[in-house]
Amino acid sequence: MSGINDKLRNLPKTDEIIQREELASEIAGSSREIVLEAVRGAVDELRQSILAGEDAEIEMESILQAVKSRIRRLERRNLRRVINGTGIILHTNLGRARLNPRIAAAIAEAAENFSNLEYDLDRGQRGSRHQHISALAARITGAEDAMVVNNNAAAVALCLSALAQDREVVVSRGELVEIGGAFRVPEIMEQSGAFLKEVGTTNKTKLSDYENAIGENTGALLKVHTSNYRIIGFTEEAALSDMAELGHRRGLPVLYDMGSGLLLNLREYGVDEPTVQEGLAAGADVVMFSGDKLLGGPQAGIVVGKKEYIERMKKHPMARMVRSDKLTLAGLEETFRIYLDREKAMKEIPVLEMISADRKELKEKALRLLALIEGRMGGCRAELVEECSQIGGGSAPMLDLPTFALAFSPEVMTVDQLEKRLRDHEIPIIARISRDRLLLDVRTIGEKEFSVIAKAMLAIFPQI
Numbered sequence: 401m402s403g404i405n406d407k408l409r410n411l412p413k414t415d416e417i418i419q420r421e422e423l424a425s426e427i428a429g430s431s432r433e434i435v436l437e438a439v440r441g442a443v444d445e446l447r448q449s450i451l452a453g454e455d456a457e458i459e460m461e462s463i464l465q466a467v468k469s470r471i472r473r474l475e476r477r478n479l480r481r482v483i484n485g486t487g488i489i490l491h492t493n494l495g496r497a498r499l500n501p502r503i504a505a506a507i508a509e510a511a512e513n514f515s516n517l518e519y520d521l522d523r524g525q526r527g528s529r530h531q532h533i534s535a536l537a538a539r540i541t542g543a544e545d546a547m548v549v550n551n552n553a554a555a556v557a558l559c560l561s562a563l564a565q566d567r568e569v570v571v572s573r574g575e576l577v578e579i580g581g582a583f584r585v586p587e588i589m590e591q592s593g594a595f596l597k598e599v600g601t602t603n604k605t606k607l608s609d610y611e612n613a614i615g616e617n618t619g620a621l622l623k624v625h626t627s628n629y630r631i632i633g634f635t636e637e638a639a640l641s642d643m644a645e646l647g648h649r650r651g652l653p654v655l656y657d658m659g660s661g662l663l664l665n666l667r668e669y670g671v672d673e674p675t676v677q678e679g680l681a682a683g684a685d686v687v688m689f690s691g692d693k694l695l696g697g698p699q700a701g702i703v704v705g706k707k708e709y710i711e712r713m714k715k716h717p718m719a720r721m722v723r724s725d726k727l728t729l730a731g732l733e734e735t736f737r738i739y740l741d742r743e744k745a746m747k748e749i750p751v752l753e754m755i756s757a758d759r760k761e762l763k764e765k766a767l768r769l770l771a772l773i774e775g776r777m778g779g780c781r782a783e784l785v786e787e788c789s790q791i792g793g794g795s796a797p798m799l800d801l802p803t804f805a806l807a808f809s810p811e812v813m814t815v816d817q818l819e820k821r822l823r824d825h826e827i828p829i830i831a832r833i834s835r836d837r838l839l840l841d842v843r844t845i846g847e848k849e850f851s852v853i854a855k856a857m858l859a860i861f862p863q864i
């Protein structure tokens with residue numbers, strides 16, 4: 401017991417530690433508060449281990465190390481960049497679409513400066529925040545008008561409120577979807593003040609089902625793209641073009657919630673998703689989609705379609721509650737500008753670039769990563785394996801994109817322990833585990849991130 405008391409008495413005082421030369425640069429680069437908290441934490445940890453009877457040595461050197469590492473942790477942002485080794489391109493938990501640096505630069509410019517967000521520079525008077533996007537979106541999609549809100553869920557809610565409040569909206573039972581994050585079409589409808597009129601069955605809805613459901617109080621027909629699942633087998637759904645024809649014959653707007661917001665036909669890459677242009681060409685009056693799914697831009701809900709309906713949405717009180725901010729608008733405008741050229745978009749929109757990467761490219765990429773670590777790790781084998789990537793984000797759920805990954809088989813720890821070590825890394829590396837191996841799919845990893853991964857792996861598995 402007296403040994404413990406002696407040790408406790410020998411613990412250095414907070415002031416003594418703070419005044420150490422070794423912490424001068426930390427205090428200058430951080431703040432006294434943070435350093436103080438780190439010192440107290442480090443000393444307390446030592447005190448606890450002494451009290452627990454552990455064989456703890458009191459060494460200034462190791463205390464200072466502990467303080468520095470605590471400072472680093474305290475200074476670290478909560479929302480941080482991570483490396484996505486999962487092969488899921490639109491990973492909802494990892495922030496969905498990664499943006500092109502040009503898009504990020506446009507966002508930074510709008511953030512650091514004043515802008516003409518709601519100012520008409522030609523006339524020197526108040527303008528509309530929608531003006532920056534409408535003409536570009538119209539040019540790319542062929543729509544009459546466009547508006548942008550905070551996200552697609554908000555776009556759907558606003559659309560139903562503005563165009564069908566207190567009225568019935570006819571929807572197929574096969575399309576009453578739940579998207580991740582509890583976006584349920586029936587609940588959004590309830591919130592918007594429109595009433596759901598379900599028609600058809602889970603697997604079959606015919607045009608006549610819609611037609612028979614139209615009554616005096618019908619406000620709109622709604623089609624929802626079942627983006628995150630497919631009903632296969634004995635199925636039938638009414639074509640959007642037939643719904644549009646029916647709606648127009650009966651004087652009703654036809655609304656289309658597309659979810660993914662694909663602007664370029666990607667069927668040659670196996671992505672069987674409709675494009676926004678196809679939705680409009682089929683006759684939908686209003687098409688709604690996300691900015692940060694297949695479009696590959698910032699989080700947003702984009703609405704394109706007939707001017708009369710979009711005007712009504714812009715004027716609705718809810719528009720103010722879900723309006724998008726200048727950072728989103730700046731990023732989205734730059735995104736649309738890249739789309740003016742298909743070739744450019746396929747290369748410069750990271751989501752599209754990742755989808756279209758071919759096997760040969762991916763294999764060479766994986767080999768380049770392997771070359772940085774092969775034969776240099778102690779206690780872990782790494783090899784090239786063929787795997788499958790996914791688009792994710794509730795898009796193209798049936799599609800497996802053939803890819804290459806590095807598979808790690810650690811000998812000095814379990815695969816779960818390795819997964820955690822990578823997750824704890826300074827820049828967290830998020831991996832996938834399959835058949836007792838840790839996988840890093842190179843499709844979603846940037847070439848610039850290779851050195852970070854290699855350094856982390858070599859530090860975890862030093863050669864003895």
Ligand SMILES: *Cc1c(COP(=O)(O)O)cnc(C)c1O
Nearest residue numbers: 551552553579625627658659690
């Ligand atoms: C993803 C999705 C939404 C929600 O879009 P957010 O941008 O995430 O709000 C709505 N409808 C469909 C069909 C979707 O796929």
